[in-house]
Amino acid sequence: MVNILKPNNINFQQCMDKCKNTLLDGGLVIFPTETVYGLGADARNDASCNRIFEAKGRPQDNPLIIHLGNFSQIKKYAFVDEIPHIEKLKKFWPGPLTVIMNKRETISNVASAGLNTIGIRIPDHFFTTKMLEYADVPVAAPSANISGRPSATRISHILDELGNKVDLLVDGGNCKYGIESTVILPDDHKCTILRPGAITEDDLKKIFEKVEYAKEGAKVMAPGMKYRHYSPEKSLYYCKPEKIEELYFEDNGKSLFIVTNQLYHKLKKNSEGKNIISIGNRDNPYEISAHLYESFRTLDSSPYTSGYIESFQEVGYYISIMNRLKKAAKQL
Numbered sequence: 461m462v463n464i465l466k467p468n469n470i471n472f473q474q475c476m477d478k479c480k481n482t483l484l485d486g487g488l489v490i491f492p493t494e495t496v497y498g499l500g501a502d503a504r505n506d507a508s509c510n511r512i513f514e515a516k517g518r519p520q521d522n523p524l525i526i527h528l529g530n531f532s533q534i535k536k537y538a539f540v541d542e543i544p545h546i547e548k549l550k551k552f553w554p555g556p557l558t559v560i561m562n563k564r565e566t567i568s569n570v571a572s573a574g575l576n577t578i579g580i581r582i583p584d585h586f587f588t589t590k591m592l593e594y595a596d597v598p599v600a601a602p603s604a605n606i607s608g609r610p611s612a613t614r615i616s617h618i619l620d621e622l623g624n625k626v627d628l629l630v631d632g633g634n635c636k637y638g639i640e641s642t643v644i645l646p647d648d649h650k651c652t653i654l655r656p657g658a659i660t661e662d663d664l665k666k667i668f669e670k671v672e673y674a675k676e677g678a679k680v681m682a683p684g685m686k687y688r689h690y691s692p693e694k695s696l697y698y699c700k701p702e703k704i705e706e707l708y709f710e711d712n713g714k715s716l717f718i719v720t721n722q723l724y725h726k727l728k729k730n731s732e733g734k735n736i737i738s739i740g741n742r743d744n745p746y747e748i749s750a751h752l753y754e755s756f757r758t759l760d761s762s763p764y765t766s767g768y769i770e771s772f773q774e775v776g777y778y779i780s781i782m783n784r785l786k787k788a789a790k791q792l
C-alpha cells in the first residue's frame with residue numbers, strides 16, 4: 461500500500477519532511493495544487509524524472525512543469541530576469557500561471573524534454589506552497605493521471621490509476637479550479653497563451669500590449685498540445701443547452717447528461733432524472749471547472765454507454781473550460 465499523508469496543523473512539519481526526504485531520495489510524490497493534482501519528482505534528477513514518464517505513459521518529448529515555493533527560488537533554475545513584465549506577472553503567484561523561461565543547467569534535460577526552456581509555476585495550496593518552499597527542491601510535475609486521461613482533482617481519482625507507481629501521496633482535499641494552469645510564453649511585444657486556464661486573456665491584457673493564443677496545428681509551441689487529452693473512455697458529445705434538452709427526452713435513459721444547475725432543475729421537473737448530473741451554476745465558471753473532470757470520470761464508471769455535456773459561450777474563463785471540452789468531447 462502506498463503511504464498517504466493528510467496534512468493538518470499537528471502533522472504539518474512531519475508531512476513536509478516526508479515529502480522533502482522522498483523527493484531527495486529520488487522518489488515520486490503525488491501532491492495537491494489549486495488546479496489539479498501533480499505527480500512530482502526532483503527536477504535535477506534524470507532517473508526520477510524518467511520514472512514520471514514511465515508511470516504516466518507520457519511521450520518523452522512532452523516537457524514537465526517545474527514547481528517552486530516562492531519567487532526567489534526561480535533564479536537557481538531559470539533566467540527569470542529576462543522575462544518581460546515579470547514584476548507584474550509575479551503578482552499572479554502563488555497561483556494558476558506557468559511561465560516559459562530559458563532554463564539553467566541545474567534542471568534535468570529529461571524534465572525539459574531536451575528543450576532549453578522550462579515552464580515555471582508556484583502553486584497556491586495551503587500545504588504544497590509551504591512544502592516546496594521548505595524542501596527547496598525544484599519539483600518537476602505533470603498532472604497526476606495516466607497520459608490522455610482527465611487530470612485528477614481529488615485523491616480518489618488517483619489511487620487506482622497511479623497508487624502503486626508512486627512512493628508518497630499527499631491528500632490535500634479537492635482542487636479549487638479543477639483545470640490545469642494557464643501556460644504563457646511572454647516576449648517584449650506580446651504574450652502567447654499556450655494553454656488557457658484560470659489566469660485569462662483579460663488578466664494578461666492588463667500587462668501586455670498584445671495577447672494571443674498559440675495556434676493549434678501550427679508550429680508546436682507547447683509540445684503537450686498535440687496529444688489527445690483529458691478524455692473519458694466513453695464517447696462524450698458537447699452541445700448547446702437547447703439541444704441537450706431535446707436529446708434528453710429522445711434518449712430514453714441510455715446516456716448520461718452532464719449539465720448545469722439551471723438545466724438540471726428543468727429536466728428533473730419533467731422526468732425521473734436518474735441519468736442527469738449537475739456540474740454547477742451556469743453563471744459560475746469556477747464551480748463548473750472544479751467539477752468538469754470529475755464528471756468525465758463519473759461517466760466512465762457509470763452504466764451509460766455515452767454522455768452529453770452542455771457547452772458554453774467562449775468568453776473569459778469559459779474559454780479555458782471550452783478548450784478542455786473540445787479536446788475531451790466531440791461537437792454535436
Ligand code: TXA
Binds near residue numbers: 525583603684685
Ligand atoms: O496546473 C498545472 O499546470 C498542473 C499542476 C500539476 O501544476 N500541471 C500540468 O502539467 O498540467 P502537464 O504536464 O499535464 O502539462 C504541462 C503543459 C504541457 O502542455 C507541456 O507541453 C507544456 O505545459 N510545457 C511544459 N514545459 C514547456 C516548455 N518548456 N515549453 C512549452 N510548453 C511547455
Ligand code: MG
Binds near residue numbers: 602603611
Ligand atoms: Mg496533463
